[in-house]
Amino acid sequence: MNNSPGLVRQLLQTVVAYTWFFETCDDSVLDDxxxxxxxxxxxxxxxxxxxxxxxxxxxxxxxLAAAETDPAYRKFLQTFAFDMGITED
Incomplete structure (x- = not known):
């Protein structure tokens, strides 16, 4: 995938978007x-x-965070690696 930076970015955006949905959806949509x-x-x-x-x-x-205009989603992107256990800081 090193030759496909667009693919990596698109797949990462997809994972983050679904994770954002799980994080922010209402109980009436999906239980905790x-x-x-x-x-x-x-x-x-x-x-x-x-x-x-x-x-x-x-x-x-x-x-992605640097380009994001929504402050809440930007913060989510900035903390995603830590929250998912990818980094320790």
Whole structure:
């Protein structure tokens, strides 16, 4: 995938968007346990990546956050790597 930076960014945006949905949806849409279960599974899958790949995700997240105009979503992007256990800070 090193030759497909657009693919990596698009897939990361998809994962983040679904995680944002799980984080922010109302109980009438999805119960908290199910949302948490899905977020934990996404975290598990992302943490299977090699350290180099995790670093690439951190860099992509920083670029996405820098371009984001919605303050709440920008904050979500900025804390995503830590919240998902990809980084320790």
């Amino acid at each position: 346990r199910t949302a948490l279960k899905q977020m934990e599974y996404a975290s598990y899958l992302l943490n299977q990546l090699a350290d180099e790949e995790k670093q690439r995700l951190v860099e992509e997240l920083a670029a």
